[in-house]
Amino acid sequence: MKLLITGAGGFIGARLARALLARERLAGQRIDQTVLTDQVPLPPDLARDPRVDARIGPLLELCPGFAADRFDGVFHLASAVSGECEADFELGLRSNLDTTRALLDALRGGVTAGAPVPRLVFSSSVAVFGPDPSSPLPARVDDTTLPAPQTSYGTHKLMCEYLIADYTRKGFIDGRSARLMTVTVRPGRPNGAASSFFSGIIREPLAGVESICPVGPDVSHPLTSPARTVDGLIAVYEASREALGGRLALNLPAVNARVSDMLDALEAVAGREVRNRVRFVPDPVIAGIVANWPAGATATRAARLGLHPDDDFAAIIRQYIDDQRASPDGSAALAGLPANGGSA
Amino acid sequence: MKLLITGAGGFIGARLARALLARERLAGQRIDQTVLTDQVPLPPDLARDPRVDARIGPLLELCPGFAADRFDGVFHLASAVSGECEADFELGLRSNLDTTRALLDALRGGVTAGAPVPRLVFSSSVAVFGPDPSSPLPARVDDTTLPAPQTSYGTHKLMCEYLIADYTRKGFIDGRSARLMTVTVRPGRPNGAASSFFSGIIREPLAGVESICPVGPDVSHPLTSPARTVDGLIAVYEASREALGGRLALNLPAVNARVSDMLDALEAVAGREVRNRVRFVPDPVIAGIVANWPAGATATRAARLGLHPDDDFAAIIRQYIDDQRASPDGSAALAGLPANGGSA
Numbered sequence: 001m002k003l004l005i006t007g008a009g010g011f012i013g014a015r016l017a018r019a020l021l022a023r024e025r026l027a028g029q030r031i032d033q034t035v036l037t038d039q040v041p042l043p044p045d046l047a048r049d050p051r052v053d054a055r056i057g058p059l060l061e062l063c064p065g066f067a068a069d070r071f072d073g074v075f076h077l078a079s080a081v082s083g084e085c086e087a088d089f090e091l092g093l094r095s096n097l098d099t100t101r102a103l104l105d106a107l108r109g110g111v112t113a114g115a116p117v118p119r120l121v122f123s124s125s126v127a128v129f130g131p132d133p134s135s136p137l138p139a140r141v142d143d144t145t146l147p148a149p150q151t152s153y154g155t156h157k158l159m160c161e162y163l164i165a166d167y168t169r170k171g172f173i174d175g176r177s178a179r180l181m182t183v184t185v186r187p188g189r190p191n192g193a194a195s196s197f198f199s200g201i202i203r204e205p206l207a208g209v210e211s212i213c214p215v216g217p218d219v220s221h222p223l224t225s226p227a228r229t230v231d232g233l234i235a236v237y238e239a240s241r242e243a244l245g246g247r248l249a250l251n252l253p254a255v256n257a258r259v260s261d262m263l264d265a266l267e268a269v270a271g272r273e274v275r276n277r278v279r280f281v282p283d284p285v286i287a288g289i290v291a292n293w294p295a296g297a298t299a300t301r302a303a304r305l306g307l308h309p310d311d312d313f314a315a316i317i318r319q320y321i322d323d324q325r326a327s328p329d330g331s332a333a334l335a336g337l338p339a340n341g342g343s344a
Numbered sequence: 345m346k347l348l349i350t351g352a353g354g355f356i357g358a359r360l361a362r363a364l365l366a367r368e369r370l371a372g373q374r375i376d377q378t379v380l381t382d383q384v385p386l387p388p389d390l391a392r393d394p395r396v397d398a399r400i401g402p403l404l405e406l407c408p409g410f411a412a413d414r415f416d417g418v419f420h421l422a423s424a425v426s427g428e429c430e431a432d433f434e435l436g437l438r439s440n441l442d443t444t445r446a447l448l449d450a451l452r453g454g455v456t457a458g459a460p461v462p463r464l465v466f467s468s469s470v471a472v473f474g475p476d477p478s479s480p481l482p483a484r485v486d487d488t489t490l491p492a493p494q495t496s497y498g499t500h501k502l503m504c505e506y507l508i509a510d511y512t513r514k515g516f517i518d519g520r521s522a523r524l525m526t527v528t529v530r531p532g533r534p535n536g537a538a539s540s541f542f543s544g545i546i547r548e549p550l551a552g553v554e555s556i557c558p559v560g561p562d563v564s565h566p567l568t569s570p571a572r573t574v575d576g577l578i579a580v581y582e583a584s585r586e587a588l589g590g591r592l593a594l595n596l597p598a599v600n601a602r603v604s605d606m607l608d609a610l611e612a613v614a615g616r617e618v619r620n621r622v623r624f625v626p627d628p629v630i631a632g633i634v635a636n637w638p639a640g641a642t643a644t645r646a647a648r649l650g651l652h653p654d655d656d657f658a659a660i661i662r663q664y665i666d667d668q669r670a671s672p673d674g675s676a677a678l679a680g681l682p683a684n685g686g687s688a
Binding site for chain 2: 089097108130133134135143144145147148149150152155158159162163164165169216245246248250294301
């Protein structure tokens with residue numbers, strides 16, 4: 001089979017690409033060709049993998065060429081992030097709406113010309129949910145909660161979910177949309193995203209650096225590890241249409257944790273000294289944004305596919321520690337961790 | 345104020361244009377300029393009205409020019425209908441998705457250049473609702489029912505609802521989406537639409553012509569008159585943002601009637617002889633399509649705006665009869681009505 005992953009240079013995309021290259025099979029088929037796209041260069045291990053056909057550039061410009069590729073499978077992860085879309089409205093429309101449409105139309109063009117109908121997994125987001133006066137957020141958003149996105153990012157993700165359902169109904173693709181929960185612990189440096197602290201309050205203390213938590217300890221949110229996210233994307237790809245239980249998007253599993261739960265887990269895994277590197281300094285702007293996010297989520301349909309959340313938030317922290325230990329340049333990321341800390 | 349109505353040559357669009365030209369005012373402002381667009385010529389009464397600036401042509405091509413118009417208000421009704429979108433996928437995308445996007449971007453361009461933020465009412469549709477295995481249709485769809493469109497038409501309407509909510513959130517428009525119920529009794533001839541019989545089983549018997557009902561007498565559907573539809577569009581325009589109760593689309597009111605209720609009303613209004621012109625000849629294809637439609641709808645938010653459904657289906661029939669009596673060429677449409685029939 002011939003596989004396409006868009007956004008393969010990103011945090012989840014690269015991890016998904018590595019997982020699929022290691023598996024060598026998907027939905028019972030051997031992966032013969034792997035096309036990875038991103039607008040930035042791929043990580044070195046992917047770039048030098050002889051099985052990878054790397055196509056680097058703006059996805060919107062790459063899409064028309066896909067009609068001739070006859071892809072059997074597609075993971076569409078490429079996306080401008082929430083903060084970028086809020087700062088630049090046209091960038092958001094172009095990157096998240098027009099590009100998905102161009103991808104779908106290229107695939108449709110291929111099918112119309114005789115190519116097999118490709119299976120496609122779209123990475124949607126918990127950001128489709130938000131409070132609206134006519135539809136307040138429940139304590140836990142579920143697969144049937146009415147979306148009311150409060151960002152352009154969430155709006156475009158939701159629109160693409162419905163577009164993908166319709167291209168599927170018409171037989172141009174076999175599409176599925178999986179809503180990713182907030183992925184932690186992201187490596188690297190803090191960024192401008194309002195959600196940055198959900199990783200920062202774990203990552204910085206483990207690196208021996210103080211971290212500011214801009215919201216109160218009772219703030220709750222649906223969280224997931226990168227590994228479970230990748231597992232979820234693959235399982236949604238491999239599921240039969242019947243097992244998916246409908247064309248509408250489904251939530252991926254989440255650990256619903258409060259900030260205080262996250263810090264308790266950090267203390268349990270890494271000790272009190274590490275936890276004490278987090279200081280609470282309320283930021284009304286960030287707190288106001290986060291107040292519009294779901295406090296938790298359930299994933300009934302994903303559970304029927306055998307998908308479950310991480311065991312608890314401590315497991316998410318341990319996964320991050322293990323990842324850093326396995327990384328050639330991960331030692332600085334764990335500079336604040338006691339020698340005996342972080343063991344499972 | 346300067347007003348734009350797209351699709352003003354259509355059944356509802358022309359009626360809305362006439363109502364607004366007669367009122368001369370909207371939301372407390374005097375209507376100074378009325379721009380009417382359609383891809384077909386306007387009805388003669390509108391075309392010759394000196395207050396009308398008619399712009400005839402494909403809306404997608406007209407949109408860029410709107411940035412300089414500085415519209416204060418917009419009713420966006422132009423749309424390819426459901427059957428057209430199913431028959432021609434690209435036509436549907438272009439007419440119902442790309443055109444709305446182009447309209448919104450033209451308005452955004454105007455606002456960015458200093459024009460006042462226009463208020464916009466978008467005519468969405470009960471077609472956003474459908475059954476999905478993960479979200480079966482309730483007996484009555486309400487303002488908070490999770491949409492699962494089963495047509496490209498419904499998909500594009502829903503996507504535009506969310507796009508309009510986001511342009512509104514960003515301050516580019518003051519947008520509102522109203523979901524129109526199935527409008528009866530449409531004048532004219534039967535068309536290829538699966539819903540055609542909802543008008544046909546009333547219109548043809550009144551004209552003295554036999555009509556075939558392709559579904560059983562127990563099939564139920566949310567129905568509305570053209571007059572109440574126009575009232576609803578205007579009320580949604582005039583409502584304050586607070587009264588609307590949120591950015592999400594709202595249902596317009598409907599009479600939830602079974603086919604048997606419709607025929608009972610026809611008999612009550614026009615007599616048994618007229619009713620007996622309807623014959624039941626099941627059509628499994630049409631029955632299958634209709635089975636995916638809501639059996640009924642409620643309109644809680646619209647009720648808070650003072651909007652209510654027609655009193656009953658008989659009132660909808662009487663409105664049609666009155667309209668035909670007022671029309672210079674309406675006598676043929678009532679050729680089957682007894683002389684004493686149809687009085688309120």
